[in-house]
Each structure stands twice: as C-alpha cells, then as structure tokens.
Amino acid sequence: MATTAQITITSPDLMPGSALNIAPPVVTLTKAGVNADLDQKLSGVIKVTVGDPTEHRLGPLATEMAGDAHDIASYLYIKNTTTEDATYYIDWGIHETMIGRLYAGDWMFIPWNASDDAAEIEIQAIGGTNIIEYCLFNSDVILPTAA
Amino acid sequence: MATLIPTLTLSSTDATTDLLNFSITDSLNITQDVVGPSKVKLTTSDLEIGPTSYGKSYVYLKNTDDTIAINIEITDGNSAFQLAAGEFAFFPWTGTCGIVAFSASGTPYLEYAIFEA
Numbered sequence: 734m735a736t737t738a739q740i741t742i743t744s745p746d747l748m749p750g751s752a753l754n755i756a757p758p759v760v761t762l763t764k765a766g767v768n769a770d771l772d773q774k775l776s777g778v779i780k781v782t783v784g785d786p787t788e789h790r791l792g793p794l795a796t797e798m799a800g801d802a803h804d805i806a807s808y809l810y811i812k813n814t815t816t817e818d819a820t821y822y823i824d825w826g827i828h829e830t831m832i833g834r835l836y837a838g839d840w841m842f843i844p845w846n847a848s849d850d851a852a853e854i855e856i857q858a859i860g861g862t863n864i865i866e867y868c869l870f871n872s873d874v875i876l877p878t879a880a
Numbered sequence: 881m882a883t884l885i886p887t888l889t890l891s892s893t894d895a896t897t898d899l900l901n902f903s904i905t906d907s908l909n910i911t912q913d914v915v916g917p918s919k920v921k922l923t924t925s926d927l928e929i930g931p932t933s934y935g936k937s938y939v940y941l942k943n944t945d946d947t948i949a950i951n952i953e954i955t956d957g958n959s960a961f962q963l964a965a966g967e968f969a970f971f972p973w974t975g976t977c978g979i980v981a982f983s984a985s986g987t988p989y990l991e992y993a994i995f996e997a
Binding site for chain 1: 882883884885886887888889890891892893894895896900904906908910914916917936940942954960961962963964966967968969970971972973974976977991993995
C-alpha cells in the first residue's frame with residue numbers, strides 16, 4: 734500500500750520582499766525503520782459532541798495492535814469541517830496533554846507512534862457539535878474482543 | 881497581518897480500490913510572531929523549539945535526515961510523536977505547553993517553522 738504525502742506552505746506577504754514557499758519532497762509513508770508499505774487505512778467522518786464523555790479517543794490503543802506493531806509509525810490526518818465561528822473548535826492532544834485547537838476548516842497531519850496505551854490520540858469538541866473527517870494509516874491493528 | 885496557505889496532498893493507488901488522491905488547503909491569518917524556516921542540529925538532549933511564550937500557533941516540522949529519527953515531546957513530560965527519516969508534521973499548537981526536540985541518536989537536522997496567529 735504505497736501512500737505518499739506532500740506538504741507545501743506558502744505566503745505572499747509573511748515576510749516583506751521574500752515570499753514564503755516551503756515545499757519539501759514527497760514522502761512515502763512506510764512502517765518504522767523499513768521501506769515496507771503500511772497495511773491499513775481507516776477513514777471516516779465523525780460527529781464529535783460535547784458533554785459526557787467530553788474526551789473521545791481517535792484510533793486504536795497500543796494494546797489493540799498486534800505484536801510490536803503498536804510502537805511504529807502511523808500517520809494521522811484530521812480536519813474540522815465545521816463552518817461555525819471561533820467558539821466552535823476541536824481540542825486535540827495525546828493522552829492528557831492538550832496540544833492544539835482545530836478551528837473551522839483547520840487540518841493537521843502528524844506521524845504518530847502509539848508507544849503505549851497512554852499515547853492515544855484524544856479529541857474534544859468545544860462550543861457545540863463539530864464534525865471532523867479523519868484518515869489514519871497504520872498496520873496490524875487487531876479488533877478488541879467482543880463482550 | 882499575513883496569510884499563510886498550507887496544503888497537504890495524500891495519494892495512493894492501492895490503499896483501497898477507491899483511489900486516494902486528495903488535496904486539502906487552508907488560509908490562516910498570521911498576526912503575531914513568526915519563526916521563519918529554520919534548520920537546527922539536534923543531539924540526544926532536549927532542544928526547546930517552541931517556548932510557552934507563544935499563543936495559538938501553527939507548527940511545521942520536518943526531519944531532514946536520511947536515517948535517524950527525531951523525537952518530539954511536550955514539555956510537561958509526555959511524549960508526543962516521532963519523525964522518522966524524511967517525515968514531516970503540521971499541526972495547530974496552543975502554546976500552553978512547550979515543544980522540545982531531540983534525536984534518537986546522532987545529530988540529525990530538524991527543519992521547522994512556527995506561525996503565531
């Protein structure tokens with residue numbers, strides 16, 4: 734499963750006399766330390782509500798991944814599709830550490846290694862229901878045992 | 881005030897039978913401090929690249945090394961994620977917690993930029 738990612742960051746007016754144009758080469762997303770392609774892709778659109786529970790987990794826990802597969806590179810894309818004002822946003826973080834806020838139309842892309850169950854991706858809706866789209870590329874996730 | 885335009889493109893011909901090929905962009909207002917594209921040599925010791933004096937910001941990180949991984953951590957002691965060789969990240973950051981970087985080994989170079997909204 735060869736998946737590639739590329740980012741560009743431009744600005745015509747950030748620095749006078751020098752247009753910003755960050756454009757690194759295309760990156761092929763692979764398993765950690767090797768050139769093997771990733772196995773799985775999970776994607777979807779989720780309505781994130783406020784209230785109980787306030788924090789939601791996105792993606793599997795380390796113990797839900799097979800063998801050593803948890804401590805490898807996964808890649809996560811999230812976009813907040815809300816069109817509401819700045820009182821609506823998604824807090825995102827890793828475990829109990831809130832790192833940033835995705836306002837209307839904002840997106841993020843990070844590599845993510847679930848080193849243990851305390852490294853899970855958490856999201857929380859603020860202001861009201863926010864709808865996100867997400868895509869997670871990883872490998873060897875096993876489904877939890879049914880109750 | 882300046883406009884920052886980040887664009888992400890994800891492509892795959894075989895992730896699923898539904899061809900993956902999308903591009904997402906945004907238009908961000910940058911009104912405060914900026915750390916322009918910078919490149920620093922890392923060691924296995926912490927290097928603070930994002931101090932808590934920043935407010936709401938956007939962070940770009942790229943590991944320019946061909947082999948060595950770079951660890952990114954939040955300064956409250958929680959690990960965040962690892963940039964393998966060549967990998968990048970772009971994410972919003974509140975500035976309430978600092979960002980540090982250190983190498984898994986050796987002295988790889990980290991390219992980074994911070995844009996405060």
